[in-house]
Amino acid sequence: MGFYSWGEQELVILILFSAIVDFSSALIIENGKKKLGLLISIVFNLGILLYFKYSDFAFSNLANLLTNLNLSEVNASKFSDVILPLGISFYTFQTMSYTIDVYRGHVKASKNFLNFATYVTLFPQLIAGPIVRYKDIEVQLTNRENSVSLFTEGIERFCIGLAKKMIIANNCAFLADGVFSMPHDEMSSSLAWLGIIAYSFQIYFDFSGYSDMAIGLGKMLGFNFPENFNYPYISKSIREFWRRWHMTLSYWFRDYVYISLGGNRGSNLSTYFNLFIVFFVTGLWHGANWTFIIWGLFHGVFIVIERLGFSKILDKLPKLISHFYVLFTITISWVFFRSDTITDAFSFIKAMFTFNIETNVEFLQFYLSKETFVILLLALLFSIPIFKKFSQFITYRFKTHLKALTCMRYLCLISIFIVSCLYISVDSYNPFIYFRF
Known part of the structure; x- marks a missing residue:
């Protein structure tokens, strides 16, 4: 977490919030409200990904279209120059894979938020992959063998x-x-x-x-x-x-x-x-x-x-x-x-x-x-x-x-x-x- 905070400063709140949402969504799924938990996770992760990564692209294209139609582009340009958080494409995909796997019954929902947050913010692969699924390192989060x-x-x-x-x-x-x-x-x-x-x-x-x-x-x-x-x-x-x-x-x-x-x-x-x-x-x-x-x-x-x-x-x-x-x-x-x-x-x-x-x-x-x-x-x-x-x-x-x-x-x-x-x-x-x- 310190590694990510050093580079992204206040944007670390976004990855923490992502971890909280997906941790909670998995618990909701395991408690029987499967569709609700999955929906919360997917809507949240895709929502932040669409806003931070694609809003500038979408609204710049909209502005170009409005300009070609001789219409005002003032409102369309309000969403330009949105900052892109480091590694957002990778950690949103990782956390979505976790809730989908819980939904499909491939893994059990984690009851320990610290372990799950460690998985989300694991610094070696946080910024550019590889995309690590929770089930790949679930055991290693609590029982690693160092040699x-x-x-x-x-x-x-x-x-x-x-x-x-x-x-x-x-x-x-x-x-x-x-x-x-x-x-x-x-x-x-x-x-x-x-x-x-x-x-x-x-x-x-x-x-x-x-x-x-x-x-x-x-x-x-x-x-x-x-x-x-x-x-x-x-x-x-x-x-x-x-x-x-x-x-x-x-x-x-x-x-x-x-x-x-x-x-x-x-x-x-x-x-x-x-x-x-x-x-x-x-x-x-x-x-x-x-x-x-x-x-x-x-x-x-x-x-x-x-x-x-x-x-x-x-x-x-x-x-x-x-x-x-x-x-x-x-x-x-x-x-x-x-x-x-x-x-x-x-x-x-x-x-x-x-x-x-x-x-x-x-x-x-x-x-x-x-x-x-x-x-x-x-x-x-x-x-x-x-x-x-x-x-x-x-x-x-x-x-x-x-x-x-x-x-x-x-x-x-x-x-x-x-x-x-x-x-x-x-x-x-x-x-x-x-x-x-």
Whole structure:
């Protein structure tokens, strides 16, 4: 709680109130008034999420509509510039999952408010996930096992996550931001592709880095948080991509939105409709902007196409072609995710496919330094499980020299931690991408 209060100050009242409402709602559900308790929880959580995250978006669009109709926009603009509380998208989803699980009978309502408030405000994953369900750590809240091995594992995971962020993601961001800041009519196709590939690496290592740090801190405190990423860029279909990318969010939407809508229990048409609803909400969850909605629906379209039979074709194709299909589709989708407006997104995509080979040499000399080029190669290497397999091979091959291998491993971890700290000392403020969601 102190961690959150330090950054958000008086807005800590909102998360405390959220904890009180959902704690009480679960007790109401368990006392027999199931629908009332669930309704209170959902209305409250969605209410604060809609107001703090989406009121500015809704009323700015309303103001634009009124302006186009030559009507007054004074009242519509009153809801603009609403402050966005840190982590609100994550802790509202966590507390809603708790009351829904109590409603469904998957967990018992907590009788100890301190334990429940600890779950809501657990600082390692509070700001940007992974989304932890109450049933995952219910026992650990009261009976954790702390050990040297678990603490050591946590430190290792934290160091890896920090290196992902400071060494890889930030350097990729430097290149991506430089490309996206260029006028699109001055951008060559090669620069456009270079920029979006850099951003693809940035967002993966930025977010997976935070998840690794959160999981590592959790282990240091005796908590085992769920995994959030599993090499998504090696997927052979968009469906598989969403089983590997931001897994806790994907499972949340599957269990609490898709299944609640009926899932695939109805006709094919209703299933496709449910999928579009889920991906519309997924896009909107990521940000109050039409670009995020288009990004979500873009994924929804390909999920439906694959369910219509394209997945069977993908299974028969060589893996290389399936991988190329996924990487190409995901890369195009990231343009909408990164762009400020839909117009900017389409202008960037147009630049990608104009096949103008003239490149701004001065730009490349400034942004694509030898250091950045090496980082891009490392990003490519660590986005596939080749290093993991290589590590397993070395461990097996030299299993008689485990002490020497362990020393080398710790030396590598200490080295990347020192390098990460050096980057922190010279870098300007550069928060994790998902902090704003």
